[in-house]
Amino acid sequence: MKKKLAVLLLAACLFTACGSKSQISTGNKPLSDAVYSNEQVSLASYTDLKAEKKDYIITDEAVNNAIHEALLEFAEYKSVSRASKTGDLVYADLKASIDGKTAVSEDDYEIILGAAEFGEEFDNKLTGVTIGDKLDFSLDYDSDFSDVEWAGNTVDFELNITDIQEEILPDATDSFIKENTDYGSYDKFVKAMRESVADMYEEESTNELQEELLQQVIDSSSILQYSQEEYDEARQTIENGYMSYVDMFGFDSLDALYESFDMTKEDVEEEIQSVLYRKIILNAITQSENLTLSDQDYEDGIAYYMEQNDYDSKTEFLDDYGEEEVRRQLSEDMVLNFLVNHADVTEVEAEYEDD
DSSP: OOOOOOGGGGOSSSSSSOSOEEEEEEEEEEEETOSOOOOSSSEEOOOSOEEEEEEEEEOOHHHHHHHHEEEGGGOEEEEOOOOOOOOEEEEEEHHHHHOOOOOOOOEEEEEEEOOTTTTTTHHTTTOOTTTTTEEEEEEEETTTTTTTTTSSSSSEEEEEEEEEEEEEEEOHHHHHHHHHHSOSSHHHHHHHHHHHHHHHHHHHHHHHHHHHHHHHHHHEEEEOEEEEEHHHHHHHHHHHHHHHHHHHHOTSHHHHHHHHHOHHHHHHHHHHHHHHHHHHHHHHHHHHHOOOOOOHHHHHHHHHHHHHHOOOOOOHHHHOHHHHHEEEEEEEHHHHHHHHHTTTEEEEEEEEOOO
């Protein structure tokens, strides 16, 4: 899992003092023991915080999954006459309806058994079927299901199984690995896959630790006021995020989407405040510690994010994200790294849960 730059798309002014004459007071009182204060925040201590960092256990299953993923590039698929099983591609003329209204209608729709695109129960229904089978069934989806149109609804399915294909991976011999990858042998390939899993686990563990420490500071500090402009930017950030779902699933409005998510106005306001308070605390720590991004930090950061996101061209990378946004993200990274480097961290073994 690569660290994406979605954070770069947050509202502007993340690390700059964007002001507006109109100030909104929270009614909160300053802390008596604040380590830093300005007109916006009374900042609680942000060093020597206690937190646990998860040392995720690397299992053979995780490594095998990484190997499988890497070999998928070379996979072939062959139609079979047997009953379907996990890992197969099942093709079906698919119709899905909600309250009699068609939500999906597609011929030869590809379903990967085990991927749970429509949920595990759906995959279970299609396990053990053969070509020519016709299925009619209904499934109830929880309100937090990934497809917002289906979430909280009963979906009626009609399927006609048109093909079943099994996945055939290449025999990963030393010669195959040497000819088709950057590794000289199968053993080196496996070692690289294990290191890839370890790197992914380490990055995710570090991200979780950073957010835990930052949240401690947010919870302990006292936000005093913020500008109307900053509030509007935080609101726009939240709305922009949800608008992608509105467009994707054809909702009439944001309110219709919120209703499908069972989100109240209070829930939306809480998300806005979360974005806003995060920005204020990051700014305050930056100012308190006089943290600045050097030219070398900037260049090293670009190189890191280019590698993480498979960019070969710096120009293309900056065209996609913009120098200003990249600098903001790197400045945020600097604050988060500062928190980790000045925290009392205990490492604990943990099992990785793949969402």
